[in-house]
Amino acid sequence: MRDALLGVHVLAGSAGLLLGPAWLLARRAGARGRRAAAGYQAAVAVAAATGALLAVAAPGLxxxxxxxxxxxxxxxxxxxxxxxxxHGWRTLQPHLLGGSYIALVTALLVAETGDPVLWVLPVVVGQVPIALAKRRLHATAPAPGAVGRPA
Structure with missing residues (x-):
């Protein structure tokens, strides 16, 4: 049972790692990227759920x-x-989605190498795309006082 759960966990995490950039690229191209977004959300949900089950089932985890x-x-x-x-979604969203993706990358690197330094590396490297995303979102922001729903 544990091996099956671990297999689902790895597949979901891998799917999230692939769908995250697909969603980002779709958004940057002007598309909504709904399929990639839904897939990413589902993959992260399954990876988190199976990770939680594995964590509580294994001693010390x-x-x-x-x-x-x-x-x-x-x-x-x-x-x-x-x-x-x-309020402030243009600042929040890159940190939130970027943080979820950084968690997937960190899990992959730590699981594959066992090196605790790799808990920090994705966080540091991930700040660059997060900053770029924030800059891009703020550059496309409507003028102050403009009314409307976010794109």
Missing amino acids: AWLLPVALLTEGLAVAGALARRRGW
């Missing part, structure tokens, strides 16, 4: 449960920030 929950929370909040037009 329960500390990973909050990591799984936070990863899913970041992905969902990032998707909702723009859709619901949260």
Whole structure:
């Protein structure tokens, strides 16, 4: 049972790693990227759920449960920030979605290498695309006082 759960976890995480950039590229091309977005959200949800189950089932790994929950929370909040037009969503969304993707990359690197330094590297490297996304979103912001729903 554990091996099957681990297999689903790896597949979902891999799908998230592939769909995250697909969603980003679709958005940058002016498309909504709904399929990639839905796929990314589903992949992160499955990876987080299976990760949470694996964490509580394995001795000594329960500390990973909050990591799984936070990863899913970041992905969902990032998707909702723009859709619901949260105040400051242009600043929030790149951090939220970027944080969920950084968590997937970190999990992959740590699982493959076992090197704890790789807990920090994706966070540091990930700040560049997050900053670029924020700059791009703020550059396309409507003039102050303009009314309308976010694109």
